[in-house]
Amino acid sequence: MLFLGQYFNGSRQSLDPTPTNLEGFNTIMLSNGIFDELYADRKICPIWDGIISSKWDFDTIMHALFKENLYAGNVNFTADTVTSIRIKKRKKGTFKWLTAFEIPIDSDEDFKFERNDTYNRSNMEYEYAFVPALNGIEGNFNMNSILSDFQGIFLVERDVMYQALLNVELSQQLNRETGAVHTLGRKYPYYVSNGNSGYVSLDLNAAFIEMDEQCDLDISGGWKYREQVDEFLSNNKAKLLKTDDGKMWMVCVTGNIEQNSSQHEEIPIHSIQMIEVGDAESPADLYDNGFTDIDLEVVRG
Amino acid sequence: MIPILYENTKTAKNAEKDFPITYKWDSSNPQQTGNIITIMNNETNQIIYTARQDDFYRPSFTISANTLTNGILYKVYVQVIYNGGTSPESAPAVFPCCSSPTFQFSNVVENQRIENANYQLELSYEQQEGEELQYYQAFIYSASKSLIYESGIKYDTSNMTVPISGLSDKVQYYFRATGITVNGIEVDTGFVLVSVSYLKPSAYAIVELTNKYREGYTNIKSNIVTIEGVYGPDHETPSYSNSESIDLTGQDSYVKFDRGFDITGDFTIICTGYHFTNHSAVLLVSNGENSIQIFYREGSFLSEEDQPKAYMELKIPDTFTYSIYSNYIDVPKDDDLVGFCISRENNYYEITLKNLSSDGEEGET
Numbered sequence: 088m089l090f091l092g093q094y095f096n097g098s099r100q101s102l103d104p105t106p107t108n109l110e111g112f113n114t115i116m117l118s119n120g121i122f123d124e125l126y127a128d129r130k131i132c133p134i135w136d137g138i139i140s141s142k143w144d145f146d147t148i149m150h151a152l153f154k155e156n157l158y159a160g161n162v163n164f165t166a167d168t169v170t171s172i173r174i175k176k177r178k179k180g181t182f183k184w185l186t187a188f189e190i191p192i193d194s195d196e197d198f199k200f201e202r203n204d205t206y207n208r209s210n211m212e213y214e215y216a217f218v219p220a221l222n223g224i225e226g227n228f229n230m231n232s233i234l235s236d237f238q239g240i241f242l243v244e245r246d247v248m249y250q251a252l253l254n255v256e257l258s259q260q261l262n263r264e265t266g267a268v269h270t271l272g273r274k275y276p277y278y279v280s281n282g283n284s285g286y287v288s289l290d291l292n293a294a295f296i297e298m299d300e301q302c303d304l305d306i307s308g309g310w311k312y313r314e315q316v317d318e319f320l321s322n323n324k325a326k327l328l329k330t331d332d333g334k335m336w337m338v339c340v341t342g343n344i345e346q347n348s349s350q351h352e353e354i355p356i357h358s359i360q361m362i363e364v365g366d367a368e369s370p371a372d373l374y375d376n377g378f379t380d381i382d383l384e385v386v387r388g
Numbered sequence: 389m390i391p392i393l394y395e396n397t398k399t400a401k402n403a404e405k406d407f408p409i410t411y412k413w414d415s416s417n418p419q420q421t422g423n424i425i426t427i428m429n430n431e432t433n434q435i436i437y438t439a440r441q442d443d444f445y446r447p448s449f450t451i452s453a454n455t456l457t458n459g460i461l462y463k464v465y466v467q468v469i470y471n472g473g474t475s476p477e478s479a480p481a482v483f484p485c486c487s488s489p490t491f492q493f494s495n496v497v498e499n500q501r502i503e504n505a506n507y508q509l510e511l512s513y514e515q516q517e518g519e520e521l522q523y524y525q526a527f528i529y530s531a532s533k534s535l536i537y538e539s540g541i542k543y544d545t546s547n548m549t550v551p552i553s554g555l556s557d558k559v560q561y562y563f564r565a566t567g568i569t570v571n572g573i574e575v576d577t578g579f580v581l582v583s584v585s586y587l588k589p590s591a592y593a594i595v596e597l598t599n600k601y602r603e604g605y606t607n608i609k610s611n612i613v614t615i616e617g618v619y620g621p622d623h624e625t626p627s628y629s630n631s632e633s634i635d636l637t638g639q640d641s642y643v644k645f646d647r648g649f650d651i652t653g654d655f656t657i658i659c660t661g662y663h664f665t666n667h668s669a670v671l672l673v674s675n676g677e678n679s680i681q682i683f684y685r686e687g688s689f690l691s692e693e694d695q696p697k698a699y700m701e702l703k704i705p706d707t708f709t710y711s712i713y714s715n716y717i718d719v720p721k722d723d724d725l726v727g728f729c730i731s732r733e734n735n736y737y738e739i740t741l742k743n744l745s746s747d748g749e750e751g752e753t
Contacts (some may be wrong), residue, residue, distance in 0.1 A: 108735055109704065111675045112651040118642040118666035120684070122661040123725060135729035136738045139658050148649050153634040157617035159625065159645055161594055174608060177554070182528065182536035184554060195648050198612040215608060216505075216554060219594050224603075227506040228553040233597035237604040250604060271622045283652040329604075330669050338600040354475040354650075 115149075116272070125151040125159065164226065166195045169219040173190040173383075174202060179212040179232055185370055186383045189220075205243050206367075206378065207235040210333040236331075240293060242319070249316055251293035254356050257330065258290045285334055287363040290326065294354050306353045306371060313346070313355070320344050325376035327367055335346055337365040337372060389475050391447070391468050397418040399572030400519060403456040406584045410448040411466050411478060422469035425449040430482050432459040442469070459517045460487045484571050489515035491524075491575035495561055496582060501588045505555050511548035511565055513575070521575070524567030526550040529579065533558040556661045615648040637663055654734070660727035660744060662691070662720075667700050671730075680704050682730065686719050695719075700728045702739045716743040721745075 117125065126139045127148040143150065143161045151159035158165075171191050175184040188202050188223030207213055213235055216228040239252040264284040267276035295316045297305040305312065320340050329335040338361035348355040370384040391411040396726040399439065401407045413420055428435050437455055440624075449466065456462060459486050460570040468475040494512040513521045524545065537548045545567075548631045555561065562579040569575065596609040617627040625703040627635040637643060664670050664684035683701040697716035704710040720726050724745040731738045 109675060109678045109680070110652045110656075112673050112680075113649065113676065114645045114646040114672075114674040115657070116635050116642050116672040116674070117634075117659070118670065118672075119665035120661045121629055121633050121635050121637060121663050121669050122643070124658070124660045125645075126656075126658045127651065128656055129651075130655065130656055131654050131733045132658075132729060132731045133738045135658065135742065137726075137727060137742050137744055139660070139727075143613075145611075148612075148651060148655070149613075151615075151617065151645070151646065153628065155628050155631050157619065157634075159615040159617060160613040160648060162614060164614050165616045165648075171611075175554075179556070182554065192492065195614050198610060198614055201607065201609045203600075203605045203607055206586075207606050208625075213606065214554075214556070215595050215597055217610065218553070225553075229594045230505050230554065231593045231595040231597050233599055235606055236547055239600055241604045241606075243604075248604065283700060291389075305418065309427065334599065335442055374686070387439065 105349065122153060122326075124153070125149070125158075144147050158300060162229070164219045166197065167194050169189040169221050169226070171220045172198070172200075173220050173225065174219040175216045175218055175228070176204065176213050179214050184216065184384075185368075186381045187215075187379075189381055205241075205248055206327060206373070208329055208333050208335045209235060209237050209331045238331050240291070240328065240330045243329065244319070244324055247319065249319060251291075251295050251357075252298065253294040253296060253354065254292065254350070255294075258289050262288055264285055289338065290360045290362075291328070291359045291361065292356050294351075294356050296354055304354075309353060313357075316357070317344060320357075325364055325378075327378070328361065329367075335367045336363045337367040337376060338362060339364045389414075389468075391466050391475060391478040392424075393464070393466065393478050393481045396572070398465065398483050400486050400569065401451075401456075401483045402573075403454065403458045404487065405453050406450055408448050408450050408467065409464055413447045413468050415610055417475075418468055418470040420445055420468050422450060423447075424467040424469065424474070425451075426465055426477075427451070427456065428463045430463040435465075440469075446681075458487045462486055484517075484519075486515060486517040486519045486571070486573070488540065489513060489519060489521070489523075489569060489573060489575050489584040491565070491567060492577050493563065493565065493580060496580055498580055500580075500582045502555065502582050502584045505584075505586065506551070506553045507555060509550040509552060509565070510561060511577070513545065513548065513567070519569045519571060519573065521545045522568050522570045524548060524565055524575075526552075526563070526565045528552065529562035531577065533562060536561075553692065557584060557586055559584050561716070572689070601667065602606045608653065613648065615645055617643040617645045619643055619697075631662065637665065640707050654732055656729060656731045658727060660725055662725060678704065678706065680730070682728065687726070694740065698726075698741065700739050700741050702730060702737055710737075712737055712739060714739040717741055717743050718746075738742065 119264055124139055129146040134234050144257045149159040169192050171189050173186050174188040177184045190200050212262055213230055214230055215230045216230045218228050219226040239250050242249050264282060269276045270280055295313055296309045297312050304325045321344060325337055325339050327335060339361045340359055340361050345358040346355040365376055372386050373379050374382045391413050393411045423442045425442045426435060427437040427668050456466055463480045463482050465477045465480040467477055490512050493509060495510045509526055523541050523543045525541050526539040527535060530536050562581055564579050565577045567575045577597050594611050596611050598607040600607055600745050616643060621640050634643060659671055666686050668684060669681045670684050672721045673680040681703045684697050685701055686698045696719050698715040698719045699716045702712050720743050727742050727744050729740045
């Protein structure tokens with residue numbers, strides 16, 4: 088209606104009752120009918136086309152289908168029916184899963200969790216799955232995949248990791264115990280190889296220095312950071328050494344740890360010798376060397 | 389100088405097919421020049437079959453198809469003929485004859501498409517003479533037939549199911565199962581090719597993964613939402629209609645969702661169903677103090693017609709009761725699926741009612 092040149096009661100809700108300001112709805116109840124579906128989300132739908140979306144997204148609040156159960160979340164279980172959620176992972180293209188984390192579940196709030204997996208190679212696609220477990224019996228998998236990628240090299244223990252980006256040089260040698268036994272009257276020696284020895288030894292030269300969000304180097308405070316790195320390198324614990332081209336080893340640091348400032352006085356280069364002490368992707372070796380508490384996939388003998 | 393029947397002589401044989409009987413004749417014995425086989429009915433000791441092969445140097449005898457009969461237990465012994473004479477009889481071996489069992493996947497066929505990351509393989513086994521299956525196991529192979537999973541030996545043959553998880557999207561696999569009957573017959577489903585293809589959410593995922601490029605790790609975040617309704621009255625079990633709908637037409641019946649969610653700001657709630665009770669609240673949305681009530685109503689509202697119409701009323705009791713009405717539709721039939729949609733924007737509500745079965749035109753508001 089146009090009144091004295093102004094719109095009067097011109098919008099759709101002009102003659103609606105006074106709106107109420109109610110928030111925090113936490114209960115929905117159905118009764119007095121046979122119900123097929125109940126759906127709620129945070130989007131606005133003033134004109135409904137009769138279709139209910141089957142996809143769950145960040146705006147979806149609940150969706151109950153009443154197919155012989157009363158579940159309305161995006162999974163068919165609750166804290167009453169699971170005792171833990173296992174986070175499993177595997178390299179894409181393989182079939183065998185490794186349990187990376189196990190989250191105990193005592194209440195619905197425990198389902199909101201976050202973890203960081205520091206044991207992935209670079210340039211490798213991994214699949215992760217959430218698996219509900221009830222006293223050890225596993226249910227269906229919910230899966231997703233990600234390409235793991237990073238720059239530089241990392242030395243990783245269970246709760247701490249150090250990165251080196253600058254002046255990285257890495258050389259490796261595969262060590263085997265073999266020998267040649269020469270005998271009288273024989274032109275050729277006997278080749279002897281006892282045991283299954285075949286481990287890598289590595290020489291790493293790298294500058295350890297902190298970099299902030301703006302990629303600025305903390306040069307003046309670098310000596311404190313390098314003291315932490317030296318403590319880390321000399322604690323006699325096994326570490327994972329992983330490089331940005333996809334290589335990864337389980338190593339221990341041997342010998343002395345040298346710092347050389349000949350190239351730049353305030354950015355010395357560490358020289359570190361390491362030997363391989365286990366398989367970086369073996370559940371048994373990861374468990375035995377303290378990288379994980381989970382031994383579900385450990386097979387001995 | 390006695391021939392020794394091999395252990396596999398005791399395994400069950402299918403009398404409808406040729407099968408060999410083999411034995412060991414030690415190399416320190418004189419050279420074999422022929423052999424004699426005798427097969428008897430183990431129960432009656434009646435000789436069913438006997439044959440002699442001369443100028444025959446291999447330690448075996450092939451029993452032709454249909455010489456014996458399935459369902460009977462037989463006893464066999466052999467003798468070796470050599471230049472100096474004939475050896476004594478071997479120690480006898482007893483073996484049953486039975487038809488080849490049928491062993492196959494009951495829910496997987498060649499080139500089947502599987503639309504889930506998880507699947508439960510089901511196997512079926514039948515054998516005409518009642519030969520039981522002793523154990524079985526299932527295998528999964530890649531498209532190039534490399535073994536990637538084995539279930540291990542399973543002895544519970546009364547319920548032959550093998551749950552498998554973690555099938556990758558857009559990948560082909562071969563499924564196979566093998567087993568052994570109680571009398572040693574080997575069964576094999578052969579390789580069955582399947583293709584896995586399922587929709588994966590592109591942006592939202594229950595398992596939310598982020599690659600941290602600078603930090604060198606993968607962040608894993610859970611978007612699990614667990615909500616389960618409660619049925620009332622207490623101590624009663626819900627009644628489902630065709631396993632697809634829940635029947636709340638009974639007196640005092642309800643389903644209540646009161647855990648795992650919180651609705652603030654703008655929202656949309658959609659509900660579909662049948663047989664809504666006239667002039668009754670079918671939906672209640674509450675924050676503990678105030679509530680939004682949705683009523684289903686039927687009545688005659690248009691003066692030109694006598695036909696009753698159906699509509700929904702949204703009511704919010706407060707100091708000033710907020711009340712709006714949906715559009716009208718023809719009164720739905722008993723088996724018509726009806727749906728209503730409530731949308732709130734900036735505290736203003738819209739409610740729409742539709743007959744989803746007829747998909748007819750909406751009436752006036």
